[in-house]
Each structure stands twice: as structure tokens, then as C-alpha cells.
Amino acid sequence: MTGRKPVSQLIKRSLVEQAVDQLRTRIAQGAWSIGQRLPTEPELATDLGISRNTVREAMRVLAFSGLVEIRQGDGSYLRTAQDPLQAVQAMAQCTLEHARETRHILEAEAIGLAAQRCTPDDLKALRQALQQSGEHFHADVDAYVACDIKFHQRLVDAAHNPALSELYRYFSGVVAAALQHNMTTVPRCQSVFDLHGQILDALEQRDPELAKRLSRALIES
The missing domain is CATH 1.20.120.530 (GntR ligand-binding domain-like)
Known part of the structure; x- marks a missing residue:
């Protein structure tokens, strides 16, 4: 059984990936302009029908890929509409x-x-x-x-x-x-x-x- 992840972790990972895909799609469709502050985590959670923790992890993925800039205490901002990935x-x-x-x-x-x-x-x-x-x-x-x-x-x-x-x-x-x-x-x-x-x-x-x-x-x- 070693090396296998619990089902709860696999489901969580899948939800994060889905959230990332949804956010990438919205960015590509021009939902937000470059430099614009994105909706808050609670707002995105409600909009996407997922938990705040899932939104937070999805935003970290987008920040790592260069699409989003997370400013501590200020929120998240769109850096580019062209996906660096x-x-x-x-x-x-x-x-x-x-x-x-x-x-x-x-x-x-x-x-x-x-x-x-x-x-x-x-x-x-x-x-x-x-x-x-x-x-x-x-x-x-x-x-x-x-x-x-x-x-x-x-x-x-x-x-x-x-x-x-x-x-x-x-x-x-x-x-x-x-x-x-x-x-x-x-x-x-x-x-x-x-x-x-x-x-x-x-x-x-x-x-x-x-x-x-x-x-x-x-x-x-």
C-alpha cells in the first residue's frame, strides 16, 4: 500500500485542478484585465462552487505559473492573459x-x-x-x-x-x-x-x- 495517496487527497487534487482550469479559461476569455485585482477568495469560492481552501491552492498554482501575482494583505492581481505554461x-x-x-x-x-x-x-x-x-x-x-x-x-x-x-x-x-x-x-x-x-x-x-x-x-x- 506504500506510495498510494488517500482517496481524500486525490479528490482534493482533482478539485484544485478543476478550479485552475476554470480560472485559466476565464482569464483567457478576458474576464479580468491585466493589472486588475481579482475577486476575493470567498467570492471565487461562491462563484465556482468550491471551498476557500481549494481556491487558495488554485491561486497558488496560477501564481507559480506566472499568471497571477499574490500580494500579501492586498489580494491577487492578474499579471498576464497569456498563459506562460x-x-x-x-x-x-x-x-x-x-x-x-x-x-x-x-x-x-x-x-x-x-x-x-x-x-x-x-x-x-x-x-x-x-x-x-x-x-x-x-x-x-x-x-x-x-x-x-x-x-x-x-x-x-x-x-x-x-x-x-x-x-x-x-x-x-x-x-x-x-x-x-x-x-x-x-x-x-x-x-x-x-x-x-x-x-x-x-x-x-x-x-x-x-x-x-x-x-x-x-x-x-
């Missing part, structure tokens, strides 16, 4: 070549902006992230991939463009999968890892063209 699912199906093309467009250009806009705090955080990556490059693949994704997210964040940061945050799962594939099929090369440090040097030199060129070399490596 669909975008994430589409990205998960893209080929390695498509992933590489997207990185050239998104990541390399963002790093070029970072070379112009990064702050001393950005550079310090990047140095720390790069050091952590270096400690795992010749060791555990999973640990290195996690550190490397963190470093690349910080690079994009240094462009100080929230839209680019959010896009890359969703896309980073594709980057991680491609990196995992490369590191398990191609021998690790120190010169490839060293490109990360050279990109960081280019940021410190405020040289966007060099930063982009190095970024593209890294993507192609």
Missing part, C-alpha cells in the same frame, strides 16, 4: 538548433546591453557565481549546470530589462537541457569555460560588441 511547454519541445538560435537572439543581445548597464554589484555577484561554476566544471554535471544557469541568468539580469530577465527565466530550462546534453556527449574543455570569464571581463571593460562576440562563441562551443 503554454510557452514553457512549447519551449520544451524545441530542437537543439532552435535553442541555439534563440540564445543568439535573446542571450547575446542581452549581454551586450549588460556591458553598457551593469553595476558594481552586478559584477560582484557575477564573479561569485562564476567562481561557484568553476568549482563544479570538472565534477558533477548537474551541480555545474545549476551554477552555470544561475551565472547566465545574472548576466541577463545585468541588462536591467525586466522583460528580458523574465523571458530568459522561462527559457533557462531549455538552456539547461542543451547544456546537459553537450556536457554528456562532448569532452569538457577548459577553454570553453574560460569564455565565461572573458565575457565578464568584457562587461567590466564596458565593451558590448566584444561581450556579444564572446557570448556567441560560447553558444556555438
Whole structure:
């Protein structure tokens, strides 16, 4: 019997999923505008014919997927009418070549902006992230991939463009999968890892063209 969930938990999970589906449908149909405060939990519970606890859990799912923002003490607000989950699912199906093309467009250009806009705090955080990556490059693949994704997210964040940061945050799962594939099929090369440090040097030199060129070399490596 181990590993089986009680029937009550399965029913509860099903109710939450149904509530999430209903709320997603209403959002897609334009029931609320972007930035609008959503009805309260009691109001939604009455409207959907479910318990407040089920509404609360459904809202957490929507918040996790990026559709809704929950503000403590203030309520829940609609962040976007475009379900990020669909975008994430589409990205998960893209080929390695498509992933590489997207990185050239998104990541390399963002790093070029970072070379112009990064702050001393950005550079310090990047140095720390790069050091952590270096400690795992010749060791555990999973640990290195996690550190490397963190470093690349910080690079994009240094462009100080929230839209680019959010896009890359969703896309980073594709980057991680491609990196995992490369590191398990191609021998690790120190010169490839060293490109990360050279990109960081280019940021410190405020040289966007060099930063982009190095970024593209890294993507192609």
C-alpha cells in the first residue's frame, strides 16, 4: 500500500485542478484585465462552487505559473492573459538548433546591453557565481549546470530589462537541457569555460560588441 495517496487527497487534487482550469479559461476569455485585482477568495469560492481552501491552492498554482501575482494583505492581481505554461511547454519541445538560435537572439543581445548597464554589484555577484561554476566544471554535471544557469541568468539580469530577465527565466530550462546534453556527449574543455570569464571581463571593460562576440562563441562551443 506504500506510495498510494488517500482517496481524500486525490479528490482534493482533482478539485484544485478543476478550479485552475476554470480560472485559466476565464482569464483567457478576458474576464479580468491585466493589472486588475481579482475577486476575493470567498467570492471565487461562491462563484465556482468550491471551498476557500481549494481556491487558495488554485491561486497558488496560477501564481507559480506566472499568471497571477499574490500580494500579501492586498489580494491577487492578474499579471498576464497569456498563459506562460503554454510557452514553457512549447519551449520544451524545441530542437537543439532552435535553442541555439534563440540564445543568439535573446542571450547575446542581452549581454551586450549588460556591458553598457551593469553595476558594481552586478559584477560582484557575477564573479561569485562564476567562481561557484568553476568549482563544479570538472565534477558533477548537474551541480555545474545549476551554477552555470544561475551565472547566465545574472548576466541577463545585468541588462536591467525586466522583460528580458523574465523571458530568459522561462527559457533557462531549455538552456539547461542543451547544456546537459553537450556536457554528456562532448569532452569538457577548459577553454570553453574560460569564455565565461572573458565575457565578464568584457562587461567590466564596458565593451558590448566584444561581450556579444564572446557570448556567441560560447553558444556555438
